[in-house]
Amino acid sequence: MSKLVRMDQTGHTTLAEWAADDPASVEAAVQAFREQLDQGYFAMISTGEGHAEQVKELPVDAPLVILRLPISGG
């Protein structure tokens, strides 16, 4: 199962879980994904050791998609 998690005040919250061969779960995950992007989150996936990429569409075959907030200089 793939997971969509959002980093928040609870540590993190799993917003959706899906299997690539289960269209209903994918659709629910896509919906949750878009809602979070609309709220200003950025979606990130790990692409190997020390590398991450931002995604704007839910990568259905990614095992873990993490939602983060914008950063700024302090």
Next chain:
Amino acid sequence: MAAEPTILPEAATVYWRPRADGERLDRRGRLWTLTTVAHIVPFVLTAALLCALSWAALPVALACLAHAYVIPALYAQRGANVVRPRPKRTTAAAEQTALGLLGDLVGHDARELHAQTGLVMERGKLGTWLVGEAGALLVRGRKVWCYCVQVKHPDLPGADRIAHLLLALRSDEQGFATVANLAFAGSPRRVRARMRDSMRPALDRAAKTQR
């Protein structure tokens, strides 16, 4: 997969800054050194001149020397402060959950170093980074660049704050160095002396990777 080469979107919020690269960092590092010298030299010369004119001016000369010491020291303290942990505003359970996610993002060594020092070490193309809850240190060659950078959400657990910064750093290192505010650049020794004891091994280890 819908992944695309990432330019950190936050970089658009600092559009006036040139994108950081190795050459620019080195130039800024040299500028910091020059600025430090420019702070020290006039005070030291003034102190020497005052003593040469009259020993009665010794107290003022000592005050000048104190300024020559204190001003660069304050800058170095500012640098060390970027990795000072922030007060916890979340529950222990949230911290543990966040630690679990952070642990999934980093390797065994980085996890261990974080448990010991509160900093996550990450090797990049610009140098070796130490990422804290509200800032990051970049060790590059014989210098350290201290950056203030954070996620503006007061209730996030510390490990989540680090994970935010780590993911941004991994997606676009140059963009990360562009967005972050430089608080200090100079000798790691000066920053180390002002860091918490528990954090110093992280800086030592990062410096070792640059030798």
